[in-house]
Amino acid sequence: MKTKQLIKDILRHVVLVLLVSFWLIPIVWLIATSFSAYPGRNTSNFFPEQLTLNNYIALFGSDTVANFKAWFMNTFKIACVCCVVSTLFTIMVAYATSFSKFKARKPMMNIAVILNLFPGVLSMISVYFILKALNLTNTHFGLTLVYCASSGLGFLIAKGFFDTVPRSLCEAAKLDGASQARTFFTIIMPLSKPIIVYTIISSFLTPWTDFVFAKMILNSGISDMWTVSIGLYNMLERSLINSYFSIFCAGGVIVSIPISILFVIMQKFYVDGITGGAVKG
Amino acid sequence: MLFNGVIKMTTTDTSAKKETFLSSLGGFFKDFIAAVAKGDFFVKLSVIWWGAGYIRRKQFIRTLLITALEAAVILFSIYFAPQYITKLGTLGTVKMESVFNLETMKYDVNNYDDSFQILLFSVISIAVWVVALFILMKNVIAVYNLQLKSKRGEHLNSFVDDLNALLNEKFHVTLLTLPVLGIVLFSVIPIFVLILVAFTNYDQQHMPPAELFTWTGLTNFINLFGGGGLSITFGYSFVRVLLWTLIWSLFATFTTFFGGVLLSLFLRNKRTKLPKLWRSLFVVTIAVPQFVTLLLVRNFFANNGIANTMLRDIGITQVLQNIGLIPSDYIPFLSAPGWAHVMIILINIWIGVPYQMLIMTGVLSNLPEEQIESASIDGATKWQTFRHITMPYVLFVTGPSLVTDFVKNINNFNVIYLLTQDVYTTTNQALANSQAREVDLLVTWLFRLTQEYYNYKMASVIGICVFVLCSVITLVAFGLMTRGDKEGVYN
Numbered sequence: 001m002k003t004k005q006l007i008k009d010i011l012r013h014v015v016l017v018l019l020v021s022f023w024l025i026p027i028v029w030l031i032a033t034s035f036s037a038y039p040g041r042n043t044s045n046f047f048p049e050q051l052t053l054n055n056y057i058a059l060f061g062s063d064t065v066a067n068f069k070a071w072f073m074n075t076f077k078i079a080c081v082c083c084v085v086s087t088l089f090t091i092m093v094a095y096a097t098s099f100s101k102f103k104a105r106k107p108m109m110n111i112a113v114i115l116n117l118f119p120g121v122l123s124m125i126s127v128y129f130i131l132k133a134l135n136l137t138n139t140h141f142g143l144t145l146v147y148c149a150s151s152g153l154g155f156l157i158a159k160g161f162f163d164t165v166p167r168s169l170c171e172a173a174k175l176d177g178a179s180q181a182r183t184f185f186t187i188i189m190p191l192s193k194p195i196i197v198y199t200i201i202s203s204f205l206t207p208w209t210d211f212v213f214a215k216m217i218l219n220s221g222i223s224d225m226w227t228v229s230i231g232l233y234n235m236l237e238r239s240l241i242n243s244y245f246s247i248f249c250a251g252g253v254i255v256s257i258p259i260s261i262l263f264v265i266m267q268k269f270y271v272d273g274i275t276g277g278a279v280k281g
Numbered sequence: 282m283l284f285n286g287v288i289k290m291t292t293t294d295t296s297a298k299k300e301t302f303l304s305s306l307g308g309f310f311k312d313f314i315a316a317v318a319k320g321d322f323f324v325k326l327s328v329i330w331w332g333a334g335y336i337r338r339k340q341f342i343r344t345l346l347i348t349a350l351e352a353a354v355i356l357f358s359i360y361f362a363p364q365y366i367t368k369l370g371t372l373g374t375v376k377m378e379s380v381f382n383l384e385t386m387k388y389d390v391n392n393y394d395d396s397f398q399i400l401l402f403s404v405i406s407i408a409v410w411v412v413a414l415f416i417l418m419k420n421v422i423a424v425y426n427l428q429l430k431s432k433r434g435e436h437l438n439s440f441v442d443d444l445n446a447l448l449n450e451k452f453h454v455t456l457l458t459l460p461v462l463g464i465v466l467f468s469v470i471p472i473f474v475l476i477l478v479a480f481t482n483y484d485q486q487h488m489p490p491a492e493l494f495t496w497t498g499l500t501n502f503i504n505l506f507g508g509g510g511l512s513i514t515f516g517y518s519f520v521r522v523l524l525w526t527l528i529w530s531l532f533a534t535f536t537t538f539f540g541g542v543l544l545s546l547f548l549r550n551k552r553t554k555l556p557k558l559w560r561s562l563f564v565v566t567i568a569v570p571q572f573v574t575l576l577l578v579r580n581f582f583a584n585n586g587i588a589n590t591m592l593r594d595i596g597i598t599q600v601l602q603n604i605g606l607i608p609s610d611y612i613p614f615l616s617a618p619g620w621a622h623v624m625i626i627l628i629n630i631w632i633g634v635p636y637q638m639l640i641m642t643g644v645l646s647n648l649p650e651e652q653i654e655s656a657s658i659d660g661a662t663k664w665q666t667f668r669h670i671t672m673p674y675v676l677f678v679t680g681p682s683l684v685t686d687f688v689k690n691i692n693n694f695n696v697i698y699l700l701t702q703d704v705y706t707t708t709n710q711a712l713a714n715s716q717a718r719e720v721d722l723l724v725t726w727l728f729r730l731t732q733e734y735y736n737y738k739m740a741s742v743i744g745i746c747v748f749v750l751c752s753v754i755t756l757v758a759f760g761l762m763t764r765g766d767k768e769g770v771y772n
Contacts, residue, residue: 009552016553019544020562023631026578027566029587041580043590089463092456100453103305108457115468117751121694121724122744125731126471126478129397149467152460179445180452209570212694212728229572236576238703245580252573260568267564267639 034249040242055250065240066247067223068254071231074140078227079207081144086151086203091196094158095184099170112153121212128216138220143227146213147206161195162188194269201266208259228255313418316425324425331417334424338431342440347420354413362406369403372396372481372495396481397489404473408465479741488735501742515739518717518726519746525622526722529697530690532626533633538683540630541637542675545645546667548638560642563635571632575699578628582614583704589614615704618719625720629696644678645671684758688751697725715739723747 029046034055036048059068096102097109127146128137136142165188173183189196207214211229218225226234232251235244317325323337331351332344368374373394382389430437438446447455479501481487487494505515544563548556566574582588589611592598601607614624648671656666676683697720707718716734717726723743730740 012547012550012552013554016547016559020559023563023566023635026574026581026631027569029581030569030573030577041583041586043585043587046587046591089460093460096453096456100456102453105453107305108461112464114752115464115472117688117755118468118472118744118748121692121728122475122741122747123468123471125737125740126401126474127467129401129474130466130471133398133401146467149463152457152464153468179448180450181448181455184452209572211572211699216732229570233572233576236580241580249577252569252577256569256573259570260565263568264561264564 030249030252033246034253036246036249039244039246041245055246056254058247059251059254064223065235065244066251067226067231068228068251070224071226071228072255074225075207075227075229078140078144078147079204082147082207083200083204085144085148086154086206087196087199089148089152090155090158090199090203091192093152093155094162095188097155098159098162099184099188100180112155115150116153124213124216131217137217138222138225140225143207143214143217146217147203147210151203158192158195158199161192165191198266198269201262201269205259205262205266208255309418309422312422316422320421320425321428324421324428327421327424328417331420334421334427338427338437340437340440343443350416354409357406357409361402362409365399365402366406368394368399373399373493376493377491393490394493395489396487396494397483400477400481401470401474404470404477408470475741475744478737479745481738483737483741484739485735497738501738505739505742505746514711514714517711518715519743521712521719522717522721522723522726523746523750525719526691529622529626529693529722530687533629533690533693533696534683534687536626536630537633537637538679538686540634541639541641542672544634544638545641546671549642549645560638563638567632567635567639571695572699574632575628575696578631579615579700579704582624584611584613584616586614588612615700616706618707621701621705621720625697625700628700629693632696640679640682641675644675647678648674680762681759684755684762687758688755691722691747691751691754692724693722694724694728697722698728701725723750 032047033042035051035053036042037050037052037054038048042048058066097105131137131142131146134142136145169187169191170183173187174180178186207227209229210227211233214227214230215233218227218230223231223234228251232248232255234240235248235251317328320334321337323333326333327335330348332348335341335344335347373396375392375394377390377393379388379390381387427437480496480498481494482497482500483494486492505519547553548559553559580586589598592612593610598607598610598612601612602610607613613620615621652670653666656670661669701718701720705718705720707713709719712718716730716736721729724747727740727743727747730736730743
């Protein structure tokens with residue numbers, strides 16, 4: 001009996017190791033290639049024959065194709081603004097729809113659900129023309145506007161969390177003479193740390209991971225203006241890939257480091273926020 | 282609660298809600314008419330001069346503010362709106378022409394019409410007027426209430442009281458104003474504009490500012506659904522792209538869902554050592570941004586990529602070639618129909634399973650443990666427990682999110698675009714004529730139509746189709762789910 005259990009356990013972990021290694025192959029390839037001395041795609045060997053740090057150095061050099069420093073700063077700038085505005089918008093809408101029982105609440109929430117069904121790619125075309133009419137294409141301000149303006153629509157997760165906050169707390173605060181605004185800032189906000197951290201990180205990540213909007217709005221071809229995602233995508237153009245593939249990998253590794261850290265922090269809050277809400281309610 | 286919230290909003294009270302929404306709108310109109318009919322002279326006057334009712338009650342700051350707002354609306358209606366609204370019927374008639382001016386040695390451009398600007402600013406003007414009408418009516422009702430209050434000798438709210446109210450009972454107004462404004466400008470108006478574009482001939486031959494476009498009625502819809510002559514193959518492509526979109530969403534949603542459930546069950550099993558370590562290793566794969574991993578994987582599986590080299594070295598390519606599965610000495614992972622379809626779904630499993638696993642870990646940590654224990658005491662097998670306790674619970678909690686995942690996958694732009702753009706070219710002439718490819722989803726087709734072919738009219742029609750598809754699926758699925766209301770079982 002015991003040996004049978006032991007064999008089962010070993011088998012279980014062998015399967016796990018196989019699964020994990022399957023899942024890690026691309027990541028290992030990414031990191032390995034980023035150190036490769038050969039600039040293009042190495043089509044004969046998985047691991048590079050010669051190792052070098054030059055790809056990382058090239059990212060911060062003066063090459064306009066690999067203008068990584070500018071891209072990183074651009075994205076960082078946009079991400080910071082986006083993070084503040086989107087978080088405020090999302091939390092504000094979530095609080096209003098969860099705590100204030102005003103007349104237009106239900107119709108408004110329905111409209112929000114319907115709007116969410118429209119593919120973003122569709123409205124993007126006319127968003128582009130609106131920005132063009134305002135002379136905001138090829139500006140970071142325009143791109144930031146696109147990321148932030150309709151962020152209020154993503155309120156559902158935060159609302160689900162707010163719904164689980166006991167109403168008696170608000171009533172007590174009201175009896176003590178606190179205004180709604182004060183209740184919001186001094187009582188509800190501290191209680192909702194998980195969902196607020198989640199919202200902050202996810203809105204910070206949007207500009208780092210978005211590809212479509214950036215490509216559409218920053219289309220002038222001046223690499224100083226780009227964000228990380230379009231910059232890296234551009235390195236894989238047919239004429240460039242053979243001299244930039246390893247540098248692309250190095251860029252991918254560098255972007256992934258801060259994003260992974262934030263992501264790992266966020267996923268804890270995500271799971272807490274969502275399932276806490278789902279079950280308590 | 283979150284999920285319950287979603288269900289409630291979309292279905293349970295759809296019927297009740299529609300009534301309340303319409304009836305509240307009706308009530309609003311009734312209030313307005315009553316206010317105009319029963320109000321005194323100043324209330325009646327405030328239909329024309331918005332500040333009238335306030336000046337009667339000696340509320341000067343309010344009078345000033347609302348009059349300034351009215352003035353702004355009037356100026357907007359005189360100086361801005363007419364130049365566009367008047368041309369909405371034709372979308373402009375004067376084409377851009379440039380004449381070389383010998384005196385200044387420059388090209389003089391005539392005062393041409395820009396069809397898209399006419400469309401866009403007309404929609405904006407109409408939106409402004411709708412809001413202005415609403416404010417007008419709301420204002421009349423408010424002034425009438427003031428009149429009633431003063432008649433009863435009650436305290437009238439001063440301007441300072443108003444400001445206080447914005448932090449108290451009207452706090453939601455303070456909170457919602459900016460976000461709603463953003464949504465209207467960057468979601469609602471664009472959607473309206475795009476819906477209108479579907480009824481025009483806005484494409485590469487009709488590109489403002491150089492050319493005009495105009496209304497064409499239902500022509501684009503007829504083209505899409507197959508009535509459009511021999512050269513246009515949009516109908517043919519639409520059916521194929523739609524079919525693949527649905528197949529893709531179905532597979533993408535269910536493979537990652539069940540993969541996630543199985544993986545997280547596997548990891549949370551008591552006999553698995555170091556579950557946290559394993560979990561983190563899986564999470565690493567999704568922490569790397571999608572555009573990096575997808576572009577990387579695409580090169581991994583390129584025709585002359587490393588995967589092909591390795592398979593050729595082992596001799597698998599040779600075997601496949603011998604049995605006639607592939608015509609070349611490489612495997613066209615992402616460049617031939619069939620192969621590409623399967624690869625896309627497989628690569629999506631690689632991306633999606635860790636993500637689902639994360640969510641499932643949270644969901645499963647709230648499993649009804651007592652039920653499982655009592656089941657195992659009663660001698661239930663593992664499969665029975667899974668089938669009759671775990672799965673129903675998981676489906677109950679995540680059912681609604683499964684539907685939203687399905688809809689998200691219909692619109693899953695990133696995976697398809699980043700994996701196949703520049704790599705996959707179709708050999709099917711009929712598809713190529715309408716700029717579609719076998720692996721395109723409706724959204725990627727739409728995107729490429731606009732980005733590469735400037736065919737805005739067809740893109741808009743496809744966009745409307747995507748919306749209809751998504752809403753039908755959502756409504757039907759939530760309807761089915763709420764029919765068997767099992768909320769009581771787990772609460």
